[in-house]
Amino acid sequence: MKKQLIIPESSVYDNLKRSAKEYGSLCAVDYFGREISYRELIREVNRCACALIAIGVNRGDVVSVCLPNVPQAVYLLYAINKLGAVADMIDPYSSEKDIRERIVKSGSRYLFALESISEKLENAISSADIKLAVTAAVSDEMPIVMKTGHLIKNFGKKKQKSSFMDWNGFISKASPTDRYISAHSTGETTAAYVSEEDNSQSICVSNKNFNDFAMYCLEECGNIDKADRVLAVLPVSHGFGIGTCIHSVFSVGGTAVILPNFNNNDIDKAIIRYCPNVIAGDSRMYKALADSSGLDGKDISFIKTAIMTGSGFEDTLKKDIRELLRANGSVCSICRIVSLTEYIGKNQE
CATH class of the missing domain: 3.40.50.12780 (ANL, N-terminal domain)
Structure with missing residues (x-):
C-alpha cells in the first residue's frame, strides 16, 4: 500500500532540520563506511x-x-x-x-x-x-x-x-x-x-516543488521507512539523484549510501558490500545488473524496493530484474518514478 505523506510547506533546509530533530542519532549518510548521523x-x-x-x-x-x-x-x-x-x-x-x-x-x-x-x-x-x-x-x-x-x-x-x-x-x-x-x-x-x-x-x-517531488517518490514506492539504507549512486548533479536518493530518504530518516565514483558494472558489488534495502537507477544500471552474474548464489533478501527512472525499461528488462532478485531471496516491489522535469511539468505551482 502506498503511503499518504504530508510535508509541511517549508524550505529544503527546514525539511532536513525537521528530520535532524526527529531522527538525530540515526545514520543519514554512509560514506565508505563512515556513518554520519x-x-x-x-x-x-x-x-x-x-x-x-x-x-x-x-x-x-x-x-x-x-x-x-x-x-x-x-x-x-x-x-x-x-x-x-x-x-x-x-x-x-x-x-x-x-x-x-x-x-x-x-x-x-x-x-x-x-x-x-x-x-x-x-x-x-x-x-x-x-x-x-x-x-x-x-x-x-x-x-x-x-x-x-x-x-x-x-x-x-x-x-x-x-x-x-x-x-x-x-x-x-x-x-x-x-x-x-x-x-x-x-x-x-x-x-x-x-x-x-x-x-x-x-x-x-x-522549495515546494522539490519537497513535493521527494514526497511523490516516497508515496510511489510506498515502503521506504526509517533507517532503511538506500544505495544513492545516481549523481547529485541530477534531479532524480538528489530528489529521490537523498532528499526523500532524509525526509523519513533513512540512510543515503553515497559513492563518488560509480560504474554501472559495479552495481552487484555495491549491493553485496552495502546491503541496501532500496536500489534506484536508470535502465543502463539495471541492464548491467541483469547481465551480471555477481549476485548468483548471494542472499539479497534485504532488498525490498527497486526504483526505476528514465526510458528504456522494456517489459523484458523489468521481468529479468524481478526474476534475478527473486532467485536470490528478494521479493521486492518494483516502482517507476518520473523525472523531476516531468513531475514539475505535471504539477506546476
Missing part, C-alpha cells in the same frame, strides 16, 4: 552555511557545485538553500566546455569543484565572473583509516599550483524564503542553463 549532518550543514556567509555568499547568489556524490556536496546543497542562494548542481565529469558554459550562463559567483579536475577548470573560472573557487577531495570525508591509506598512496605526488582554496581552508571560515536548487534533469523544460551539446537540462526548482 542526522545530528552531525545538520551540524555540518550549518557550519558550511556559516563559511558561505564568511566568503560573501548572499541571498540570490548562484553557487556552482561541481562535485560527485561526496558528503561535501550534500552539505553545500542544504547550506546554500538555507541562505536563500541558488545551488547550481553540475556534473563534474562533464566536458570542460560544458562546465564553462554552464557557469557563465548561470551567472555563478562561487564554484566548488572536485580537486582532481581543478586544473581543467582554471580556464572556466578565468572566463566567468567567479569571485572564489574552492576544491574538495573525495578523501576529505573518508573514514580516518581509509583517508590515511589514500594519503599514503598519493604521498609524493606533485600537486599543480591552483588558484582554488581547499575545502579545509573554506570550512575553517565558519563562525554561524524562496530558496532554489538548480539541477540537471532529462525531459522538456522552459528553464535554461545548458549548453547545446548537453541532452539534459538545468531547471530551477522551488
Whole structure:
C-alpha cells in the first residue's frame, strides 16, 4: 500500500532540520563506511552555511557545485538553500566546455569543484565572473583509516599550483524564503542553463516543488521507512539523484549510501558490500545488473524496493530484474518514478 505523506510547506533546509530533530542519532549518510548521523549532518550543514556567509555568499547568489556524490556536496546543497542562494548542481565529469558554459550562463559567483579536475577548470573560472573557487577531495570525508591509506598512496605526488582554496581552508571560515536548487534533469523544460551539446537540462526548482517531488517518490514506492539504507549512486548533479536518493530518504530518516565514483558494472558489488534495502537507477544500471552474474548464489533478501527512472525499461528488462532478485531471496516491489522535469511539468505551482 502506498503511503499518504504530508510535508509541511517549508524550505529544503527546514525539511532536513525537521528530520535532524526527529531522527538525530540515526545514520543519514554512509560514506565508505563512515556513518554520519542526522545530528552531525545538520551540524555540518550549518557550519558550511556559516563559511558561505564568511566568503560573501548572499541571498540570490548562484553557487556552482561541481562535485560527485561526496558528503561535501550534500552539505553545500542544504547550506546554500538555507541562505536563500541558488545551488547550481553540475556534473563534474562533464566536458570542460560544458562546465564553462554552464557557469557563465548561470551567472555563478562561487564554484566548488572536485580537486582532481581543478586544473581543467582554471580556464572556466578565468572566463566567468567567479569571485572564489574552492576544491574538495573525495578523501576529505573518508573514514580516518581509509583517508590515511589514500594519503599514503598519493604521498609524493606533485600537486599543480591552483588558484582554488581547499575545502579545509573554506570550512575553517565558519563562525554561524524562496530558496532554489538548480539541477540537471532529462525531459522538456522552459528553464535554461545548458549548453547545446548537453541532452539534459538545468531547471530551477522551488522549495515546494522539490519537497513535493521527494514526497511523490516516497508515496510511489510506498515502503521506504526509517533507517532503511538506500544505495544513492545516481549523481547529485541530477534531479532524480538528489530528489529521490537523498532528499526523500532524509525526509523519513533513512540512510543515503553515497559513492563518488560509480560504474554501472559495479552495481552487484555495491549491493553485496552495502546491503541496501532500496536500489534506484536508470535502465543502463539495471541492464548491467541483469547481465551480471555477481549476485548468483548471494542472499539479497534485504532488498525490498527497486526504483526505476528514465526510458528504456522494456517489459523484458523489468521481468529479468524481478526474476534475478527473486532467485536470490528478494521479493521486492518494483516502482517507476518520473523525472523531476516531468513531475514539475505535471504539477506546476
